[in-house]
Amino acid sequence: MSPKIKLIFGGCVVVAALAWLGFVGFQESKAYYLTVEEYSSMKADLNGKTIRLAGDVLEGSIDRSKSQMEFVLGNKGKSIRVRYIGNAVIPDTFQAGSKALVEGKVASDGVFQARHIEAKCASKYEAEFEKRNAS
Amino acid sequence: MADFGNFCLLLALCLSMYAFLAALIGASKKQHRIVRSAEHAALAAAGSVTLALASLLYLLINNDFSVSHVAGASNRDLPVFYKIAAVWGAHDGSMLLWVFITSIFCGAAIYQNRFRYRDMMPYVIAVLMFDLAFFLILNLFLSNPFSQLVQVSSDGTMQKYVPADGRGLNPLLQYWAMVIHPPILYLGFIGFVVPFAFAIAALVTRQLGDAWIRTTHRWTLLTWLFLGVGLILGGKWAYVVLGWGGYWAWDPVENSSLMPWLVSTAFLHSIVVQERRGMLKVWNVLLIVITYLLGIFGTFITRSGIVNSVHAFSDSNLGRFFVFYMLFVLAASVYLILDRRPYLKSEHSLDSVLSRESAFLFNNLVLVVACFAVLWGTMFPVLSQWIKGTKITVGPPFFNNVNVPIGLLLLLLTGVGPLFAWRKTSLESLRKAFYWPAICSVAACVALLASGMRNFYTVVCLTLCSFVLATIVEEFYKGARIRAKNRGEGYLVAAAKLTLRNKRRYGGYIVHMAIALIFVGLAGNAFNREAAQQLAAGQEMKIGDFSLKMAGYEEGQTPNYQYGRLILQAFKDGKLVRVLKPEKRVFFAGEQQSTTTVALHSTPKEDLYVVFAGISDDGSKYEVKAHVNPLVFWVWFGSAIMVFGAVITLLPDRLARR
Numbered sequence: 001m002s003p004k005i006k007l008i009f010g011g012c013v014v015v016a017a018l019a020w021l022g023f024v025g026f027q028e029s030k031a032y033y034l035t036v037e038e039y040s041s042m043k044a045d046l047n048g049k050t051i052r053l054a055g056d057v058l059e060g061s062i063d064r065s066k067s068q069m070e071f072v073l074g075n076k077g078k079s080i081r082v083r084y085i086g087n088a089v090i091p092d093t094f095q096a097g098s099k100a101l102v103e104g105k106v107a108s109d110g111v112f113q114a115r116h117i118e119a120k121c122a123s124k125y126e127a128e129f130e131k132r133n134a135s
Numbered sequence: 136m137a138d139f140g141n142f143c144l145l146l147a148l149c150l151s152m153y154a155f156l157a158a159l160i161g162a163s164k165k166q167h168r169i170v171r172s173a174e175h176a177a178l179a180a181a182g183s184v185t186l187a188l189a190s191l192l193y194l195l196i197n198n199d200f201s202v203s204h205v206a207g208a209s210n211r212d213l214p215v216f217y218k219i220a221a222v223w224g225a226h227d228g229s230m231l232l233w234v235f236i237t238s239i240f241c242g243a244a245i246y247q248n249r250f251r252y253r254d255m256m257p258y259v260i261a262v263l264m265f266d267l268a269f270f271l272i273l274n275l276f277l278s279n280p281f282s283q284l285v286q287v288s289s290d291g292t293m294q295k296y297v298p299a300d301g302r303g304l305n306p307l308l309q310y311w312a313m314v315i316h317p318p319i320l321y322l323g324f325i326g327f328v329v330p331f332a333f334a335i336a337a338l339v340t341r342q343l344g345d346a347w348i349r350t351t352h353r354w355t356l357l358t359w360l361f362l363g364v365g366l367i368l369g370g371k372w373a374y375v376v377l378g379w380g381g382y383w384a385w386d387p388v389e390n391s392s393l394m395p396w397l398v399s400t401a402f403l404h405s406i407v408v409q410e411r412r413g414m415l416k417v418w419n420v421l422l423i424v425i426t427y428l429l430g431i432f433g434t435f436i437t438r439s440g441i442v443n444s445v446h447a448f449s450d451s452n453l454g455r456f457f458v459f460y461m462l463f464v465l466a467a468s469v470y471l472i473l474d475r476r477p478y479l480k481s482e483h484s485l486d487s488v489l490s491r492e493s494a495f496l497f498n499n500l501v502l503v504v505a506c507f508a509v510l511w512g513t514m515f516p517v518l519s520q521w522i523k524g525t526k527i528t529v530g531p532p533f534f535n536n537v538n539v540p541i542g543l544l545l546l547l548l549t550g551v552g553p554l555f556a557w558r559k560t561s562l563e564s565l566r567k568a569f570y571w572p573a574i575c576s577v578a579a580c581v582a583l584l585a586s587g588m589r590n591f592y593t594v595v596c597l598t599l600c601s602f603v604l605a606t607i608v609e610e611f612y613k614g615a616r617i618r619a620k621n622r623g624e625g626y627l628v629a630a631a632k633l634t635l636r637n638k639r640r641y642g643g644y645i646v647h648m649a650i651a652l653i654f655v656g657l658a659g660n661a662f663n664r665e666a667a668q669q670l671a672a673g674q675e676m677k678i679g680d681f682s683l684k685m686a687g688y689e690e691g692q693t694p695n696y697q698y699g700r701l702i703l704q705a706f707k708d709g710k711l712v713r714v715l716k717p718e719k720r721v722f723f724a725g726e727q728q729s730t731t732t733v734a735l736h737s738t739p740k741e742d743l744y745v746v747f748a749g750i751s752d753d754g755s756k757y758e759v760k761a762h763v764n765p766l767v768f769w770v771w772f773g774s775a776i777m778v779f780g781a782v783i784t785l786l787p788d789r790l791a792r793r
Contacts, residue, residue: 002485003485003486003487003488003490003493004484004485006488007485007488007493007496007497010488010497011497011500014500014501014504014544015500015504017540018504018508018537018540018541021536021537021540022508022511022533022536022537024536025529025532025533025534025535025536025537026512026529026533028532028533028536029529029530029531029532029533030527030528030529030530030533031527031528031529031530032525032526032527032528033443033516033525033526033527033528034525034526042525052528054443064752065752087665087667088379088380088760089378089379089731089746089748089760090748091377091379092307092377092378092728092729092730092731093307093728101443103530
C-alpha cells in the first residue's frame with residue numbers, strides 16, 4: 001500500500017470515530033428551538049422532548065418567593081409558566097421585559113421545568129427609550 | 136459633523152470603487168500609471184474612512200444625541216474612556232470600526248508592496264477594494280451610525296429630535312477585556328483578506344510558487360495571533376464578568392470566531408509543506424479562501440441574527456447581502472482554482488507515513504474536521520428549519536464529544552510531528568527522539584494514576600501535555616548544546632540566540648509549549664465544583680478545601696452605578712487566605728442593567744470563584760454562589776506564552792545577524 005493510501009485509510013478511521021462521537025453527543029443534547037407561540041400549537045407532538053423555549057419575560061411575573069424562581073414567558077399572546085430548577089446564578093440580563101431562552105421539559109402539571117436560562121436585552125428597548133424621551 | 140462623517144464614507148466608497156476599476160483596467164492595458172492611481176485612491180479611501188471614524192468619536196465625546204448611534208451607545212455620565220469604546224458598543228458604529236480596520240489594512244498592504252510584485256498587485260488591489268466597497272455599502276446604506284434620530288410628530292411630519300441623554304453603554308461591556316475584545320477580534324477576522332487577495336492574484340497571474348505565501352506570511356501570523364487573543368479575551372471576560380463560572384459556552388458567536396482560527400492554524404502548518412516539498416498547492420489556496428470566507432461568515436452570524444445567540448442581534452436585512460457576497464466569492468475562487476489546476480500540481484508526493492509531511496496532513500485533517508463539526512453544530516438549527524421546518528439546536532455535549540478527542544489528537548501530533556523527519560523517518564532516529572519524552576510521559580502517567588486520577592480524558596491529556604513539553608525542552612536542549620559547545624556560550628544564551636536565528640521554528644515551539652499549558656488548564660474542567668448557600672452574618676460555607684465566612688456587607692455608589700458588596704473571608708486549612716468582595720452593581724443609565732463582579736482568588740492549582748447572587752427577602756441572609764475551578768490559571772498563563780511565542784516568530788529578520 002502506498003503511503004498515501006495508508007494515510008487516507010487512517011484518516012477515514014479517525015473521521016468515522018469522530019462522527020460517531022459527534023452523533024452520540026448530538027442525540028444527548030439536541031433540543032427543539034421554539035417560540036412560546038409555536039410551542040402552544042405543537043404541544044401534543046413534543047411530549048417528553050427537550051425544548052428550548054424563547055419568549056419575553058412578562059412584566060410582574062417574576063416570583064422569587066419560593067426556593068425555585070418562577071415566571072411567565074410569553075410571546076404573541078401565548079404564555080407558559082416556567083420554573084427554574086437549575087442551580088446556576090440567574091443571568092444579570094434576566095429582567096421583566098427582557099427576551100429569555102429556557103431549556104428543559106414540560107412537567108405533567110404544564111409548568112416548564114427550565115434547567116438553563118439565557119437572557120438578553122430586548123431590542124424593543126430602543127422603542128421604549130425613544131418613547132420615554134419623546135416628551 | 137454627522138453629515139461630514141457620512142460624506143467621508145461616501146467619498147471612501149467612490150474612491151474604493153474607482154480603485155477597483157482602475158486596478159483592473161490598468162492591468163489589462165498594462166498601463167502602470169493607471170494602477171498607480173488605483174493605489175493612491177485606495178490610500179485616500181483609508182484616509183477618508185479615518186476621518187469618518189474621527190467624526191463619530193467627536194460626536195460621542197461631545198454628547199451629540201441627535202445622532203442615533205450616540206444616543207444608543209453612550210450617555211452623559213459615561214467616562215471618556217468608555218465613550219470611545221462606545222464606537223463599537225452598538226451595531227452601526229461597530230460596522231464603521233470594521234470598515235476602518237479594513238481600509239487601513241488594505242492601505243498598508245498596498246503601500247508595503249508599492250515597489251514589488253507589479254504583475255500581481257493590480258489584482259491584489261482589486262480584491263481588497265472589492266471587499267472594502269462591500270462593507271462600505273453595508274455601512275452607508277444599512278448600518279449607518281450617523282443617521283439622525285427622527286420622530287413622527289402629531290401632524291404626521293418627521294422631525295429631528297434630540298433626547299436629553301443617551302441610553303448608555305451596556306454595563307456588561309464596561310470592563311477592560313470587553314473594551315478591547317471587539318477591535319482585536321476584528322483585526323483577527325479582517326487581516327485574512329490580505330493573504331486571500333494575494334492568493335487570488337497569484338491564481339489570476341499564474342504565479343503559483345511560494346511568492347504569495349512568503350509575502351503574506353507575517354500578515355497571516357499577525358492576524359492569527361489577534362484572533363487567538365480575541366478568543367482568549369472573550370473567554371476571560373465571560374469568566375470574570377458574567378459569573379457563571381466558565382469561559383466557553385459553544386455559543387454561535389463564540390464558535391464563529393473559533394472557526395477561522397482553526398482553519399488558519401491548519402493553513403499556517405500546511406504552507407510549511409508547500410515551502411519545503413512543493414506539495415499541497417491546491418489545498419493551501421483553498422484553505423485561505425475558506426479562512427477568509429469564515430471571517431466574513433463570522434460577522435454575518437453576529438449581525439444577521441440568523442442563529443440565536445446571547446451575542447447576536449437581529450438585523451435580518453443584512454443577512455442576504457452577506458450570503459450573496461460569500462457565494463459569489465466562493466464561486467469565483469473555486470472557478471479560478473479549477474481553471475489554474477495545471478499550475479498547482481505537486482512537485483513531490485508522500486514518501487512515507489512516518490514523515491513530517493504526514494504529521495502536517497493529519498494536523499490539517501483534524502483541524503478541518505473540528506471546524507466542520509463546530510460549523511455543523513452552529514448552523515444545525517438553520518439547516519433543520521430549512522429541511523424539517525423546526526429549529527433543532529445542539530448543545531455542549533455535541534461540541535465537546537467531538538472536540539475533546541480532536542484536541543487530544545492535536546496534542547499528540549504537536550509532540551510527535553517535530554520528531555519526524557521530512558520524507559521518511561528511520562526507526563533508529565525515531566527511537567532516539569522518542570526516548571526521553573516517552574520516559575517523562577510514562578512517568579507522568581504513572582504518577583497520575585498513582586494519585587488516584589481515573590478520568591480517562593484527563594489522564595490522556597496530562598500525559599500528552601508532559602510528552603509535548605518534554606519534546607520541546609529536548610529540542611531546545613539539543614540545539615543549545617551544539618551552539619554552546621561550538622561558541623562557548625552558556626546554555627540559556629545559546630537557547631536564546633538559537634531562537635532568534637530560527638524564529639519560525641523555535642518561536643513555533645514556544646507556541647506549542649503554550650498550547651500544552653493551555654490544555655493543562657482545560658483538563659481542570661472535569662473537576663470543577665460548585666456550591667450555593669444563603670449565609671447570615673458570621674456563617675460559613677464549605678467548598679473544596681476552602682471555607683467561606685460571611686464577614687460584612689456594604690453599599691455605596693459611583694457616578695455610573697450603585698453597588699452592594701459582600702465581604703467574605705476565605706480560609707484554607709484554618710488559615711485566612713484572602714478577603715473576597717464580590718459585588719452586584721446596578722447602573723443608572725439605560726434599563727437599569729445589573730451586573731455581578733466576581734471575586735476571584737486564583738492560584739496555579741485552582742481558582743476560588745465567588746459570586747454575590749442576591750439578598751434574601753427578609754434582608755438577613757446573603758446568597759453566595761461559589762466555584763472551585765482547578766487549573767484555570769494555566770489557560771491564561773499559557774495564552775500569555777502563546778502571544779510571546781507568536782511575537783518571536785513575527786520579529787523582523789534583521790535582529791538575527793549571526
